[in-house]
Amino acid sequence: xTLTIDHVTREFVSNVGEKVTALDDINLVIGDEEFICxxxxxxxxxTTLLRIIAGLDRATSGKAVHDDHEIREPDPKMAMIFQEYSxxxxxxxxxxxxxxxxxxxxxxxxxxxxxxxxxxxxGLEGFARSYPYELSGGMRQRVAVARALxxxxxxxxxxxxxxxxxxxxxxMMQKELLRIWDKTRKSIIFVTHSxxxxxxxxxxxxxxxxxxxxxxxxxxxxxxxxxxxxxxEFASIRRYVLDLIDxxxxxxxx
Amino acid sequence: MKRYLKYALPIILIFAWELVAILVNNExxxxxxxxxxxxLLQPFDDLFGSGSLVENAFMSIYRVVTGFLLGACVAIPLGxxxxxxxxxxDAVDPILQIxxxxxxxxxxxxxxxxxxxxxxxxxxIIFIGAFFPVLLNTIDxxxxxxxxxxxxxxxxxxxxxxxxxKVIVPASLPTIWTGLRxxxxxxxxxxxxxEMLPGTTSGLGYLILYAYNFGQIQVxxxxxxxxxxxxxxxxxxxKRVETKKFHWQGMDR
Ligand SMILES: Nc1ncnc2c1ncn2[C@@H]1O[C@H](COP(=O)(O)OP(=O)(O)OP(=O)(O)O)[C@@H](O)[C@H]1O
Ligand SMILES: [Mg+2]
Numbered sequence: 001x002t003l004t005i006d007h008v009t010r011e012f013v014s015n016v017g018e019k020v021t022a023l024d025d026i027n028l029v030i031g032d033e034e035f036i037c038x039x040x041x042x043x044x045x046x047t048t049l050l051r052i053i054a055g056l057d058r059a060t061s062g063k064a065v066h067d068d069h070e071i072r073e074p075d076p077k078m079a080m081i082f083q084e085y086s087x088x089x090x091x092x093x094x095x096x097x098x099x100x101x102x103x104x105x106x107x108x109x110x111x112x113x114x115x116x117x118x119x120x121x122x123g124l125e126g127f128a129r130s131y132p133y134e135l136s137g138g139m140r141q142r143v144a145v146a147r148a149l150x151x152x153x154x155x156x157x158x159x160x161x162x163x164x165x166x167x168x169x170x171x172m173m174q175k176e177l178l179r180i181w182d183k184t185r186k187s188i189i190f191v192t193h194s195x196x197x198x199x200x201x202x203x204x205x206x207x208x209x210x211x212x213x214x215x216x217x218x219x220x221x222x223x224x225x226x227x228x229x230x231x232x233e234f235a236s237i238r239r240y241v242l243d244l245i246d247x248x249x250x251x252x253x254x
Numbered sequence: 255m256k257r258y259l260k261y262a263l264p265i266i267l268i269f270a271w272e273l274v275a276i277l278v279n280n281e282x283x284x285x286x287x288x289x290x291x292x293x294l295l296q297p298f299d300d301l302f303g304s305g306s307l308v309e310n311a312f313m314s315i316y317r318v319v320t321g322f323l324l325g326a327c328v329a330i331p332l333g334x335x336x337x338x339x340x341x342x343x344d345a346v347d348p349i350l351q352i353x354x355x356x357x358x359x360x361x362x363x364x365x366x367x368x369x370x371x372x373x374x375x376x377x378x379i380i381f382i383g384a385f386f387p388v389l390l391n392t393i394d395x396x397x398x399x400x401x402x403x404x405x406x407x408x409x410x411x412x413x414x415x416x417x418x419x420k421v422i423v424p425a426s427l428p429t430i431w432t433g434l435r436x437x438x439x440x441x442x443x444x445x446x447x448x449e450m451l452p453g454t455t456s457g458l459g460y461l462i463l464y465a466y467n468f469g470q471i472q473v474x475x476x477x478x479x480x481x482x483x484x485x486x487x488x489x490x491x492x493k494r495v496e497t498k499k500f501h502w503q504g505m506d507r
Contacts, residue, residue: 054409055409056405056408056409074408074409074410074411076411078409079409079410080405080406080409082402082405082406084402085400085402085403086402086406088403088406088421088424088425089502089503090424090425090427090500090502099406099407099410099420100410100411102420103407103410103411103412103416103420104410104411131501131502132502133502151410
C-alpha cells in the first residue's frame with residue numbers, strides 16, 4: 001500500500017466570496033503499516049487533507065493517489081473515524097460494528113461473527129447489545145474503531161478521535177490503539193493538535209502551518225515502543241516540535 | 255398528593271357539571287351526567303335509526319385512517335425528496351407556503367366539487383389535514399440528519415438507496431413520527447368536521463349533528479366524549495412507539 005499526496009491544493013470560497021487557501025501544495029508519501037500523525041493548530045487544513053484522502057472532498061489542483069488509482073470517491077480500502085457523532089445512535093453496538101459489512105452484502109451470520117471478533121479486539125465483548133448513549137466517550141470510540149477495522153481496510157483515517165476524551169482515558173486509548181495497530185498492521189493517519197499525542201504515537205509527524213496550510217516539516221520519531229513519556233528523549237522531541245509550532249505563531253519577519 | 259391532582263380536577267368538573275345541570279333543569283341545554291353515561295353504557299344500541307356509537311365510531315376511524323395513510327404515503331416520500339434535493343425544495347416550497355395556512359375545512363367546497371358528497375370528499379379533507387404536518391416534519395427531519403452520519407456511510411461505500419434506507423430514514427424517523435402524530439390529530443379533527451357536511455349519513459360528526467335535530471343533547475355530549483377518547487387513545491399509542499423506538503433521541507453524541 002502506498003498513498004501519494006501529489007501537489008494537493010484546496011481552496012474554498014467563503015460566504016463573503018473570499019478565497020481561502022486551506023491547503024497549499026502538499027506533497028507526501030505514506031507507506032505500508034506506517035503510523036502518521038498530522039499535527040497543527042486549528043484551521044491549518046488537517047481535516048481537509050484527511051477528507052481528500054478519504055474521497056469525501058476533491059483537491060482544487062493536484063491529486064491523492066492510493067496505490068495506482070487516483071482517489072475521486074470513497075475508497076473501500078479506507079475507513080475513517082470521526083471525533084464526534086461517530087456512531088449511529090439508533091443502532092446498538094453490534095449493529096454499529098456490522099454496518100460496513102452489511103453495506104457490502106456480507107451474510108448475517110458471517111458479519112456478526114466478524115463483528116464480535118473485532119469487539120473482542122477493542123475490549124468490548126460484553127457490550128454488544130448496549131446503545132451508544134449507554135457508553136462512555138472512550139467506549140464509543142472503541143466501537144468506531146471496531147467498525148472501521150471490521151471492513152478490513154488497509155488505511156485507517158482518524159480525525160482527532162480522542163479529542164473529546166479526558167487526559168487519562170486518552171492515554172489509555174492511545175496505548176490500546178498502538179496494540180491494535182500492532183496486531184492488525186494497518187497504515188494509520190491520525191490527526192491531532194496535541195504534540196504529546198503525536199510524539200507518543202507516530203512513526204512520522206507531519207507538522208502543518210496555518211493559512212495557507214503547508215507542510216512545515218516531517219519529523220521521523222525513532223523512539224522504540226512502548227514509549228515512555230517521562231524519558232528525556234521523549235521530552236526533547238516534544239520540546240523540538242513545540243518550538244517548531246511556536247515559531248510560526250510568532251513569525252520573525254516584520 | 256401531586257400525583258392525584260390530575261384526577262381531582264376532572265372529578266370536580268363532573269360534580270360541577272352535575273350541579274349546574276340540576277340547577278338548569280333542562281335536558282335540552284345541559285343533560286345530567288347520568289343521561290350521558292346511559293348513552294355511553296349502551297354503545298351498541300341504535301340511536302334514532304342512525305346506527306350505534308360504535309358503528310359510527312368505526313366509520314370515522316375507517317375514514318380517518320384511509321385519509322391519513324394516503325396523506326402520509328404522499329408526504330413522506332415528497333418530504334424526503336425535498337429534504338435531500340435543494341432544487342426540488344426551492345421549486346415546491348412557495349406553493350407549500352401558500353397552501354399550508356389554509357385550514358382543511360376551507361377545502362370542503364372544492365372537495366364537494368371534485369369528489370361529490372360521500373367517502374371521497376371526506377377522505378380528501380383528511381388527506382389535506384394530515385399532509386402538511388407530515389410533510390413539513392419530514393423535510394425538517396431529513397435536512398437535519400447529521401452530516402457525519404451520512405459521510406460514515408459514504409466512506410463504507412453506501413449506494414444512494416442504502417444511504418436512504420440505513421441512514422436518512424432511521425435518523426429522521428423521530429421527527430417524521432412527530433409529524434405523524436400532529437398530522438393524525440388534525441386528521442381526526444377534520445373527519446369530525448367533514449362528517450357534518452350535508453348528505454353524510456354516518457360517522458361521529460354526523461351522529462352528533464343529527465342528534466341535535468332530535469334534541470338529544472346527551473347523545474351529543476356522549477359523542478363528543480367518544481371523539482375525545484379515540485383521539486387520546488391513538489395519540490397515546492403513537493407516543494408509546496416513540497418512547498420505545500426512539501429512546502436514543504437527544505442522546506446522540
Ligand atoms: N466547507 C468549507 N467551506 C469553506 N471553508 C472551509 C470549508 N472547510 C474548511 N474550510 C476552511 O479551510 C481551513 C482548514 O479547515 P480544516 O477543517 O481542514 O482545519 P483543521 O486543521 O482540521 O482544524 P481543526 O484542528 O480546528 O479541526 C479553515 O480555514 C476553514 O475555514
Ligand atoms: Mg479538523
